Amino acid sequence: MGLGNPAPLGLLAFGMTTLMLMYVETGWAETEFEYVVAGNAIFYGGVGQMLVAIFEIIHGSSFSFAVFFSYGAFWLGWAFVLVERAKDYSAFGDASYPTGMTLFLIQWGILSTCFFIVTLRKNICLIVVFVLLSTTFYLLAAATATSSLAVKRAAGYFGFFTAVGAFYTGVAELINEEWGRHVLPGLRPILSPALKDISKEEIQKLTSYDKKSNSMFLQFSGLQVYRKEHIAAIREGVKTAILDATKDSGGEQKVHVIVDYKNVSIAKDLEEDYWEMTRFLERHYYLSVRRFCVSSFGTRMGGDNQQQRNAAMSDGEGSSAKNSHESTAKLEEASG
Incomplete structure (x- = not known):
């Protein structure tokens, strides 16, 4: 925890x-x-x-x-x-x-x-x-x-x-x-990254896999989801990255996942579609998932329920794990 x-x-x-x-x-x-x-x-x-x-x-x-x-x-x-x-x-x-x-x-x-x-x-x-x-x-x-x-x-x-x-x-x-949302105003980040399109190939580049612990780190920091096509690209990009990483495992092609949600934003009308996509990935490709979310001052690690996921979208700025090995260590510590 x-x-x-x-x-x-x-x-x-x-x-x-x-x-x-x-x-x-x-x-x-x-x-x-x-x-x-x-x-x-x-x-x-x-x-x-x-x-x-x-x-x-x-x-x-x-x-x-x-x-x-x-x-x-x-x-x-x-x-x-x-x-x-x-x-x-x-x-x-x-x-x-x-x-x-x-x-x-x-x-x-x-x-x-x-x-x-x-x-x-x-x-x-x-x-x-x-x-x-x-x-x-x-x-x-x-x-x-x-x-x-x-x-x-x-x-x-x-x-x-x-x-x-x-x-x-x-x-x-x-x-x-x-x-799990902005009930009281004033905590949204002042600066937001410029909007840019999201493709399956770009999502694959945001993943890194640690074979020893069978863990994948999704570096989604700054991601902005404002079109339905982005959700599809994320789903296919993550799915492909996991299948490619585990193709030689000889067993079930599932991994432990750690996601960096620093400064991620999702268009309000796409929130339900986005979380439905994440539930699909969890059912079919995740052994477990940990999501990093942030406050207006610093960083905290969030749980996996819907409310905490939404909070990750609405809070401020902070630092997160820098690579998959550090994130895996946090995951193993939390699981232990």
């Missing part, structure tokens, strides 16, 4: 913790409430996000690992400094360092801006979150440098909407995954 999608937890941890701090920054809550935020920042915003980051790198998503680990560490550091300064004999004493804090906040704004650039290939939700987050850090830096309460309040409002955006993205991923 494959791992689930850890990204929603990371988004919720970031959103909830940021939301709590922004209550203080906007003036809605007492300054002392920061100590409550610190407790949440340590366990939920800090440790929670860093655990998510570890699972994301296991899934193969460098971007989500960098994001969640960075902000998880940020929250742990913020909470540590806050709690340490509250002690009677704090190493920080009563020192004030507005210049250092300004530079600190600017560098986090720059990092968030860099993350924003990466999200331009992701989806609307993440783009909005990182635009707002970058702006929040820059405004906090300006407020620290100028001691302006008005700018601090403005930063608080931007941070508030950042948190709401992260919270929405996390919840949307959970709901869309559970329903």
Whole structure:
């Protein structure tokens, strides 16, 4: 059984913790409430996000690992400094360092801006979150440098909407995954590959076979199915590839199949025909099948039911197995 999608937890941890701090920054809550935020920042915003980051790198998503680990560490550091300064004999004493804090906040704004650039290939939700987050850090830096309460309040409002955006993205991923379709909008990839025709011969080129494990990897990443002829081409291409690969087996001509569904899209009116075609292949040519599907941040391995298949079509971007040997190892691990 494959791992689930850890990204929603990371988004919720970031959103909830940021939301709590922004209550203080906007003036809605007492300054002392920061100590409550610190407790949440340590366990939920800090440790929670860093655990998510570890699972994301296991899934193969460098971007989500960098994001969640960075902000998880940020929250742990913020909470540590806050709690340490509250002690009677704090190493920080009563020192004030507005210049250092300004530079600190600017560098986090720059990092968030860099993350924003990466999200331009992701989806609307993440783009909005990182635009707002970058702006929040820059405004906090300006407020620290100028001691302006008005700018601090403005930063608080931007941070508030950042948190709401992260919270929405996390919840949307959970709901869309559970329903197997886009119930809540904003997670579709911004960039889609140009439409191109699909032929039986091209499909055969997208297959690779590992004789030792009797496994075939279908590298369907970026495939766009928008004509009925494409479905027929996929069926015949996969069928021919399997028959050619197993013609000397002397037994049943069936294989274990691993399919990469990264950024695959299927025209809505062809979805039922497509999945009927896959059921035909499963009955006649597959011993087993594993499908890789992806979230808005990274990659997860999906199961074989209809709902998970549809989810593979509707989620965002991430990395997948690079060759049939790696995929076969994942299959054998899952089967074991």
